[in-house]
Amino acid sequence: MFAIIGCACGKKRIIDMTDKVTKCPWCGKSMETKKAAVIYKSEDQADVREKYDRITGFVAPPEKKIDGDIDPMSTLAYKVEHTSDVNRKMELIAEELTRIKGTFTVEDVEELVPGKGEQYVKLMLTTCTAYEVGYGKYKV
Numbered sequence: 001m002f003a004i005i006g007c008a009c010g011k012k013r014i015i016d017m018t019d020k021v022t023k024c025p026w027c028g029k030s031m032e033t034k035k036a037a038v039i040y041k042s043e044d045q046a047d048v049r050e051k052y053d054r055i056t057g058f059v060a061p062p063e064k065k066i067d068g069d070i071d072p073m074s075t076l077a078y079k080v081e082h083t084s085d086v087n088r089k090m091e092l093i094a095e096e097l098t099r100i101k102g103t104f105t106v107e108d109v110e111e112l113v114p115g116k117g118e119q120y121v122k123l124m125l126t127t128c129t130a131y132e133v134g135y136g137k138y139k140v
Helices: 045-056 072-081 086-101 106-112 117-126
Strands: 002-006 012-016 021-023 030-032 037-042 131-134 137-139
Touching: 002 045, 012 045, 037 045, 072 086, 072 106, 086 106, 086 117, 086 137, 106 117, 117 137
Parallel strands: none
Antiparallel strands: 002 012, 002 037, 021 030, 131 137
């Protein structure tokens, strides 16, 4: 059982009625739960929270929406940087560059793994992870 109670300091808060004693986080005063001035109580904690929000006038901030303008290359760079397995990293680069650009070049791979672009592309070709569709252009 949960309840909204009022404290002598004037603040309202939610408590668990199964606790024997409750302490106000604002003024520090302790009181027995059964002697608390109950404003509203319910078995459903979500219901009590909703009622508390209405009583106190709390308005939740709007949820942050992911901006559709996120750069897919920077997202890919982050994923590549945080992938430790070389084979998975190679597959990730090939799959995502193909998805983002249609075809990719050694220079595109070089952006993601500086100094290792050629190595990665050769490995992609030998493992059949990617294939060459035109001179210097690759895709999955």
